[in-house]
Amino acid sequence: MHKFLLIITIVLLVACSSKRKENTLENTAHSKIxxxxxxxxxxxxxPLEEKIAQLQGIWMKDLMDGKKLSLDSCRTKIPYGIGYLAQFSGNLKTNPTELKIAIADLQDYLINETKSKIPAIFSEEAISGFSTKGATTLPQQIGMGCSWNPDLIEKNSNNTSKLMRSVGATHVLSPMLDICRNAHWGRIEESFGEEPYLTASMGLAFVKGMQTNNLKNGVATTIKHFAGYGYKGDFDEKNFYEETLLPHEVAIKLGNAQNAMAGYHQIKGIPCSANQELLTTILREELGFNGVVVSDFWSVKQVFSxxxxxxxxxxxGILxxxxxxxxxxxxxxxxPYLKNEINKGTISISVxxxxxxxxxxxxxxxxxLEYKRPETNPVDLDPPANRILAYKAACEAIVLLKNNGILPLSKNTKKLAVVGPNANAVQSLLGxxxxxxxxxxxxxxPVDPNNPKLVTLLxxxxxxxxxxxxxxxxxxxxWTKINNKQPNEKIGDERIKKFAYIGVKDFPEPNTKRALKIAAESDVIIAAMGEHLYLVGEGRDRKDIHLPGEQAxxxxxxxxxxxxxxxxIFGGRPQIITELAPKCAAIIQAWFPGEEGGNALTDIITGKxxxxxxxxxxxxxxxxxxxIVYSKGYDKNDMPMYPFGYGLSYASFKYANLKMPETVSINTKKIPLTFTITNNSAYNGAEIAQLYITPPKENTHLEPIELKGFTKVYLEKGxxxxxxFLVSxxxxxxxxxxxxxxxxGVYKFKIGASCLDIKLSGKITINGKQVILKERNEFFSKNNIISN
Incomplete structure (x- = not known):
């Protein structure tokens, strides 16, 4: 009887759950209609003028009178309303509460003084947190990629989403999903790295965290730069679909990304902003994107100029x-020419x-469209909880590249020499x-070191x-001697034309003799070297990526x-240290670690x-x-300094007990693999286990080795x-x-601590006839961690 009642209860619960899901879908469809x-x-x-206004942006600074909104400027400059205010807060000197009031005042103007009463979208950058004065500054995206921690990425972006909503912003010009393999390129720092699978995973986490499960509370993301901005060379359709598009496809199909940004570059000889094959055939028809496509800054104009x-x-504009x-x-x-062009008949109002x-x-x-003015409560964009998250992010972004045993630093260290241009420079923290x-x-x-507080290594x-x-x-x-010459960029952000080198001019002249003296008298030397914001970033490519100037x-x-x-080493790219590495006791890649970078680095150096x-x-x-990219296979006669997936820990980990089937059907849903990891050291720690797959030799359509799964495992000592891993x-x-x-065919499955450090491997024969798919709907391995 009890068993019968249990069965009935389970059936009723399942039925209710199904009904709730059905009702949710019906409500969603109804709301959409x-x-x-x-x-x-x-x-x-x-009116036509208001329609055209919705398709454009304006600088917020052009509507301000000091720290307050100017209604006269609004009436003069946006009499028909406006669609977007991009990078709205970067030009302002307002505090967060003043910013919130200015945004609310502008929305009130649009609702009360324009015919259609449509509020604007306020849009900002967010790869390192909400890019506004006083907001929490997180590590640069390339560092966050090195965390291999999608959950942390999602928490970071969700926190940023809340900060942005607290002042009235609803749109970010992030994440950057370009696949970047060239350390000479200045924008590599904005990427998650060279691996499409990893970039797709991290990008999806960013989108989910930022947009939340309810866009009315979240912030809409923009996947960029669509597509292939980080790729140099002739267009390769196979590479484009398999690698370049993967992060975008995942963000659209699994993350419901709301916006896409057309890149500055060309595809098949046509600028992305005017490329119908790219923006309509591929993006909308093939990938199923139904959101808004925005231009990169000035990219529409550059179709002509x-x-x-x-x-x-x-x-x-018409194209x-x-x-x-x-x-x-x-x-x-x-x-702005569209009204005249419609009157001339060169473009239809339907477009x-x-x-x-x-x-x-x-x-x-x-x-x-249901906007109501928020209450004017004080806003704090860098509360203590945010700094804890920034600290955790920095700790997980910093890579230990070498350690001869000097780290963790001995508690018996009495004298420490801290030298180098980045030792006490807040510029070393900021991407x-x-x-x-x-x-x-x-x-x-100049950089304000106190709003938010920026903690240097020193x-x-x-x-x-x-x-x-x-x-x-x-x-x-x-760092290096830099002249005031404008970067030579043919395309890109046109503000670079007004570039002026002022950011690091106030540092005292370095005293090499004194530095060497205190170094010689110390027990240990910490040398903080590398780049600052003038040496990497948009328009800041470097032909020579050794440590800049006389640093080496x-x-x-x-x-x-x-x-x-x-x-x-601070900076936004790998830098060549081949001659220096052998005589260094330890090497740490700090990237641009954000506001808590100095505390995180100290705790890593000391072993906390x-x-x-x-x-x-x-x-x-x-x-x-x-x-260079790992998946092509490294040249055995010209190996890199450090491979993809590499990083050291104070702990040591043993991989064992790989179990997987010898054969599976090509039509199977998931291929299971299990293995164990043991922390056999005296330190608690985390290990990033990586799954790589090598295809059969006769299959030349796939790369020699490709990442197909990863997980970050936290293990106490012993x-x-x-x-x-469950592989599709x-x-x-x-x-x-x-x-x-x-x-x-026979595929080799490899479990490694890097792409070269393979700990376990085995072969699986996949039987059956070749399978043809119109599109993919499985992109990632699923993974489970089981405590033993």
Whole structure:
């Protein structure tokens, strides 16, 4: 009887759950129909001038009078409303509460003084947190990629989403999903690295965290740069579909990414902003994207001004709209001509309405069409909880590249020499597209070290070791001697034309002699070297990626003292240290670690934190080696300095007990693998286990080795955990003749601590006939961690 009642209860619970899911789907569909009807009705009543205004942006600074909104400026400059305010807060000197009030005042103006009463979308950068004055500054994206921790990425972006909503912002121009394999390229720092699978995983986590499960509470993301901006060379359709598009496809199909940004570059000789095959055929029809396509800044204008693909600036706007682009940013340059072009008959109002509908549906999804002014409560954009998250992020982003046993630093260390241009420079903490970097690089404003508080390496060491260890500091050398020459960029952000080198001018002249003296008298030397914001970022490519200037010479002088040198490298790219590495006692890749970087580095150096990060880019050994990517297979006669997936820990881990089937059907849903990892050291720590697959020799359509799964495992000393990967055969598909193909054969499955450090491996025969797919719907392995 009890068993019967239990069965009935389970059946009823399942039925109720199914009904709830069914009702949710019905409600969602109903809401979508209602929103579309509302938008259609709105479009019918809108004047042409207001329609065109919704497809453009404007700088917020142009509407301000000091720290307050100017209604006179609004009436003069946006009498028909406006669609977007991109990078709205970077130019302002407001505090967070003043910013919130200015945004609310502008929305009130749009609702009360324009015919259609449509609020604007406020958009900012967010790869390192909300890019506004006083907001939490997180590690740069390349460092966050090295965490291999999607859960942390999602938490970070969710926190950023809340900060942005707290002032009234609803849109980010992030994440950057370009696959980056060339350390010479300045924008590599904005990427998650060289691996499409890893980038797709991290990008999806970013999108989910930012947008949340309810867009009316979340912030809409923008996947960029669509597509292939980080790729140099002739267009390769196979590579484009398999690698370049993967992160975008995942963000769209699994993350419901709301916006895409057309890149500055060309595909098949056509600028992305005016490329119909790219923006309509591929993005909308093949990938199923139904959101808004925005231009990169000035990219519509550059269809004419740079590429001459259009004969005039008005034609650049027409070609872009017809291609599938919806919004011109940062402000209207080509789109303001649309009214005249419609009157001339060169573009149809239906093209305008199609783009407008997408914009208005986006605003509806974000809750803006039911906007109500928020209460003016004080806003804190860097509360203590945020700093804890920034600290954790930095700890997981910093990669230990070498350690001869000097780390963790002995508690018996009495005298510590801290030297180098990045030892006490807040510029060493800040990646491109942080508020501080944008303000410095584009607007010539010095970095404020206190809003938010930026903790340098020296300050972190002094805070935590100052009572027990004598710490002596001297810069010793400069970053490099830079002239005030404008970067030579043919395409890209046109603010670079106003570039002025001011960000690091106030540092004292380095005293090399004194630095060497305190180094020789110390027990240990910490040398903080590398880049700052003028040496990497948009428009800041470097042909020579050795440590800049005379830094390498200075490090060699430090090594000549005979004292152990801990080399800490800051920056946004791998830098060549081939000659320096052998005589360094330890090497730490710090990237740009954000506001808590100094505290995180100190705790890693002293052993309070066990490093766990691993490289998501291959570290080249010499200039000519870049670009380089692990999946092509490294040249045995020219191996890199450090391989993809590499990173050290104070703990040691043993991999064992690999179990997997010998044969599976090609039609199986999941291929299971299990293995164990044991922490056999005296330190608690985390290990990033990586799954690679090598295809049969006869299958030349796949790369020799490809990442197909990973998981970050936290293990106390002596503990063992079992890891399970469930692999879909669709992950073995390659693109050919407009379809996806899975071949049978013998595949090698490899479990490693890096792409070269393979701990376990075995072969699985996949039996059956070749499978042809129109599209993929399985992108990732599933993994489970089982405590033993």
């Amino acid at each position: 209602q929103l579309e009807a509302k938008v259609d009705s709105l479009i019918k009543s809108m 740079k590429y001459k693909h259009a004969k005039t600036e008005p034609e650049a 872009s709209l017809k291609a599938g682009l919806d919004v011109e940013l940062p402000f209207g340059m080509s789109f 305008i309405d199609k783009a407008l509908k997408r914009v208005l549906i986006s605003k509806g999804n974000l809750g803006l 491109d597209y942080t508020h501080q970097s944008l303000s410095t690089f584009f607007r010539s404003e 300050e972190g060491l002094q805070n935590k070791l100052g009572t027990t260890t004598e710490i002596n500091f001297e810069r010793g050398c400069d 010479t200075f490090v060699k002088q430090l090594q000549a003292t005979g004292k152990p040198v801990i080399l800490v 934190v066990n490093p766990s990060a691993k490289l998501t880019v291959t570290y080249p050994k010499h200039n000519e080696q870049a670009p 503990a063992t955990k079992t890891i399970e 055969p669709q992950q073995l598909a390659y693109y050919k003749n407009k379809q996806w193909v899975i071949d049978p």
